[in-house]
Amino acid sequence: MAVKYTRPRGTQDVLPGQSGRWLRLEKLMRRTVGLYGYKEIRLPTFEATEVFARGVGDTTDIVSKEMYTFLDKGNRSITLRPEGTAGVARAILENGLLGSSPAPLKAYYLQSCFRYEKAQKGRLREFHQLGIECYGADDPAADAEVIAVARQILSAAGLRQVRLEINSIGCPHCRPRYHEALREYFSAHKAELCETCLERLDRNPMRILDCKVESCGKVAAGAPVVLDYLCEDCQSRFDQVKALLDAQGIEYVVNPTIVRGLDYYTNTVFEFIHTAVGTQGTICGGGRYNGLMEQFGGPATPAVGFGMGIERLLMALEAEGVELGGDPVPALYLAPLGEAGKTEAIRLAAELRGRGLYVETDIVGRGLKAQMKYANKLGAVYSMVLGDDEVNARRARVKRMEDGAETELSLDDLGEFLCQNL
RNA sequence: GUGGCUAUGGCGCAGUUGGCUAGCGCGCCAGAUUGUGGCUCUGGAGGCCGUGGGUUCGAGCCCCACUAGCCACCCCA
Numbered sequence: 001m002a003v004k005y006t007r008p009r010g011t012q013d014v015l016p017g018q019s020g021r022w023l024r025l026e027k028l029m030r031r032t033v034g035l036y037g038y039k040e041i042r043l044p045t046f047e048a049t050e051v052f053a054r055g056v057g058d059t060t061d062i063v064s065k066e067m068y069t070f071l072d073k074g075n076r077s078i079t080l081r082p083e084g085t086a087g088v089a090r091a092i093l094e095n096g097l098l099g100s101s102p103a104p105l106k107a108y109y110l111q112s113c114f115r116y117e118k119a120q121k122g123r124l125r126e127f128h129q130l131g132i133e134c135y136g137a138d139d140p141a142a143d144a145e146v147i148a149v150a151r152q153i154l155s156a157a158g159l160r161q162v163r164l165e166i167n168s169i170g171c172p173h174c175r176p177r178y179h180e181a182l183r184e185y186f187s188a189h190k191a192e193l194c195e196t197c198l199e200r201l202d203r204n205p206m207r208i209l210d211c212k213v214e215s216c217g218k219v220a221a222g223a224p225v226v227l228d229y230l231c232e233d234c235q236s237r238f239d240q241v242k243a244l245l246d247a248q249g250i251e252y253v254v255n256p257t258i259v260r261g262l263d264y265y266t267n268t269v270f271e272f273i274h275t276a277v278g279t280q281g282t283i284c285g286g287g288r289y290n291g292l293m294e295q296f297g298g299p300a301t302p303a304v305g306f307g308m309g310i311e312r313l314l315m316a317l318e319a320e321g322v323e324l325g326g327d328p329v330p331a332l333y334l335a336p337l338g339e340a341g342k343t344e345a346i347r348l349a350a351e352l353r354g355r356g357l358y359v360e361t362d363i364v365g366r367g368l369k370a371q372m373k374y375a376n377k378l379g380a381v382y383s384m385v386l387g388d389d390e391v392n393a394r395r396a397r398v399k400r401m402e403d404g405a406e407t408e409l410s411l412d413d414l415g416e417f418l419c420q421n422l
Numbered sequence: 423g424u425g426g427c428u429a430u431g432g433c434g435c436a437g438u439u440g441g442c443u444a445g446c447g448c449g450c451c452a453g454a455u456u457g458u459g460g461c462u463c464u465g466g467a468g469g470c471c472g473u474g475g476g477u478u479c480g481a482g483c484c485c486c487a488c489u490a491g492c493c494a495c496c497c498c499a
């Protein structure tokens with residue numbers, strides 16, 4: 001039984017037995033997001049490469065080296081989506097949603113994303129993301145609401161050891177001033193910077209703040225802080241976001257070094273970081289991206305949103321020992337004995353399933369004893385033996401597996417009994 | 423892309439300085455007096471020891487390459 005085929009690197013199989021927790025988490029996410037008015041949007045898995053190059057920014061790592069890009073048979077450059085926001089922006093414009101639906105436009109997606117990276121724990125090549133996008137709301141209340149959505153999902157899932165970090169990276173008006181100040185500061189410390197940071201100095205000096213190299217970190221510690229360079233408007237927005245978080249009782253810490261790796265962010269940026277799960281601790285990241293629509297040639301439209309990694313959240317929950325519950329358990333196991341029993345079991349099972357009950361019965365020809373063991377393994381709440389006597393009398397005993405208590409009743413009353421005793 | 427560690431039945435592991443039929447736990451299947459589970463006992467199925475070379479009389483154990491996984495860097499969800 002040699003395994004010939006293995007799954008591509010960085011992908012995963014979610015098997016029966018594990019999929020239950022995914023399902024529960026997804027349900028919880030859809031429900032929560034719905035409480036804030038988000039409706040699902042389903043988009044193609046791949047887009048024209050240009051959509052991401054434009055949307056995400058071609059100087060970012062994601063676009064410059066992590067995309068799954070290929071030419072299709074019509075010689076078009078196609079890319080598997082590395083994130084969700086760019087596609088949503090494209091779809092909104094293409095379908096004219098901004099004019100035709102009431103503002104703000106709130107959409108969410110729950111989907112695979114693809115990045116060609118070296119896989120490790122919490123970093124897959126195909127991973128799953130919940131994302132929400134709110135278009136047409138420039139008020140800080142929108143920022144605070146988006147953060148609240150993420151907060152509620154994480155709390156509802158039972159996650160405890162998570163910290164919210166927020167920052168403002170300013171707008172196109174005040175950011176150049178800050179870049180200027182950073183360049184000036186880091187240029188004076190060139191000798192202590194690593195090679196990559198020397199490049200960053202020209203392209204995007206804010207990235208240096210994020211550098212993990214020790215010497216860079218030391219220099220960065222004394223660097224000018226964005227928050228000191230915000231224009232009046234940006235400062236006031238940031239203050240309002242914080243005030244609204246306070247009002248909702250959402251705890252956070254201001255971390256002026258959060259930069260985020262996608263070019264479209266402006267003003268508010270935030271991350272939810274798990275504190276006990278090793279290096280891939282960011283389970284949710286997001287912020288405001290008011291410039292994105294214009295980059296696509298659309299009308300200037302304010303927008304906020306976040307992306308949340310399903311696998312990362314699942315990892316974090318596991319690290320905290322939070323149980324999401326496993327696969328559903330049968331309400332009843334029907335154990336047929338003999339031909340008459342078998343026929344009746346099939347009939348009865350179909351009837352009960354028609355009423356919405358999860359019922360299992362024998363389809364492999366096991367003996368009675370083996371069937372009981374099986375029922376036990378499945379975790380069935382009740383079991384019932386159907387032999388000639390029961391079929392003739394149309395009465396049988398239901399057994400509660402937990403304690404072995406038995407109740408005799410007519411087969412016709414079984415459905416009612418189960419509905420009332422689950 | 424860079425560095426380190428690992429690779430034995432479905433899962434978790436033993437395999438002594440290389441030596442004759444590769445073991446254990448869990449799981450799976452079947453039994454333990456005739457129509458009943460969870461405990462216990464017994465038996466069974468299942469591995470060309472990641473792949474390909476090499477050293478040797480002989481390699482799961484040594485050497486090389488490749489592949490995959492894990493950890494860190496990088497980056498991000």
